Amino acid sequence: MTRNLRKIFSIINPISGVGSKDKIRDMLVARCTELNLASEVIFTEYAGHAAELTRKAVEDGADCVIAVGGDGTVNEVAKNLLHTDVALGIIPKGSGNGLARELHIPMDARGAIDVIFSENITTIDACKANEHLFFCTCGVGFDATISEEFAKQKRRGSLTYLRNIVEEYLGYKPKAYELSIDGHTISEQAFLITCANASQYGNNAYIAPHADITDGLMDVTILSPFTALDIGPLAIQLFTKTLDKNSKIKTFRTKEVRISRPSEGIMHIDGEPITVGCNINVSVIRSALNVLTPSTLPFVYDVQRRINEVFRFFVG
Secondary structure (H helix, E strand, C coil), X not given: CECCCCEEEEEECCCCCHHHHHHHHHHHHHHHHHCCCEEEEEECCCCCHHHHHHHHHHHCCCCEEEEEECHHHHHHHHCCCCCCCCEEEEEECCCCCHHHHHCCCCCCHHHHHHHHHHCEEEEEEEEEECCEEECCEEEEEHHHHHHHHHHHCCCCCHHHHHHHHHHHHHHXXXXXXXXXXXXXXXXXXXXXXXXXXXXXXXXXXXXXXXXXXXXXXXEXXXXXXXXXXXXXXXXXXXXXXXXXXXXXXXXXXXXXXXEECCCCEEEEECCEEEEECCEEEEEEEEEEEEXXXXXXXXXXXXXXXXXXXXXXXHHC
């Protein structure tokens, strides 16, 4: 589906990509001027500002709101565009960039801007965990603990994330959960439980390789307790889109799930940690958001897909 853009509103998180924020603003203004489009670019100034700006953009008749930042900024903008005709544009400048990667949006600003002005629309699902909206994944257990620790770090990036994983793994104990899925109750001692609308967390780490962000379903992934010897295979499978082949993984596809645990604790919503109660109700919101995406699959993703297919063939 294509859309004729007339009025563009851009929201830039100045913390993300500090050195390039002015350059991205200038690129957006130049492109809109070239195409004779009405445009406005604003930098966020405080937590929640992106949400306020998005709601105002919708009221003012914007055709597209562009989120420039990481997963938190994208989530804040996207959840205020649900069930509107306003399209989300993404220029990824975070550490994970989960939704952008899932939708094959280029990681460089110029490529992402080209995608936005190609005006190709994909309508995707959203999900809700209690009252919290997300677009890629939410989870309890180890990944939620990592998101909490990662949020405390002054310096972000893959090395910081990897260090947190190693440090937390050494002292982490699996937890008891009860899941209600399609009328069935399942009791699990789990290392983590992820509800995936999209196939990955971000950084091309595929927690639910077969999840489809447009199918009206989520993939519930349960990782059972494992030993240090399992870490290598799990890590390789996580990044080669073959995690479902591991015997420690259980996956259920459903429209909704209820997760219960003995006490309240941390949960992550698209990588952002929050505290929630003992019972978590997660459900899919079908065809909730219009996003500007590539009209054709970029070459690098096509190559990656073919490599993964070959890997699957040899590992069974």
